[in-house]
Amino acid sequence: xxxxxxxxxxxxxxxxxxxxxxxxxxxxxxxxxxxxxxxxxxxxxxxxxxxxxxxxxxxxxxxxxxxxxxxxxxxxxxxxxxxxxxxxxxxxxxxxxxxxxxxxxx
Numbered sequence: 001x002x003x004x005x006x007x008x009x010x011x012x013x014x015x016x017x018x019x020x021x022x023x024x025x026x027x028x029x030x031x032x033x034x035x036x037x038x039x040x041x042x043x044x045x046x047x048x049x050x051x052x053x054x055x056x057x058x059x060x061x062x063x064x065x066x067x068x069x070x071x072x073x074x075x076x077x078x079x080x081x082x083x084x085x086x087x088x089x090x091x092x093x094x095x096x097x098x099x100x101x102x103x104x105x106x
Contacts, residue, residue, distance in 0.1 A: 015038070017064075017095065018038055020095045062095070064094075066079075
């Protein structure tokens with residue numbers, strides 16, 4: 001149980017932003033009643049199941065939508081920089097979407 005919380009904390013520091021690739025990803029990410037299944041080089045296929053001990057009255061999600069990281073490089077860099085500074089919060093998870101715009105919201 002405690003190991004899951006430690007893994008979640010380390011994952012948030014290493015990967016402050018979750019990349020979302022589809023409308024379903026965004027919907028699933030915004031559903032704060034469930035844990036969003038993250039896949040990255042740190043977690044691999046490990047799914048974090050955080051219990052109600054860490055439940056907060058409010059769970060916050062931030063999603064940044066960028067049509068093109070190159071066209072909005074200053075804004076994109078600022079978003080990532082801010083995400084790195086606040087990623088440690090237990091009640092917060094940050095996502096980013098820019099692939100949907102390129103693929104036409106599939």
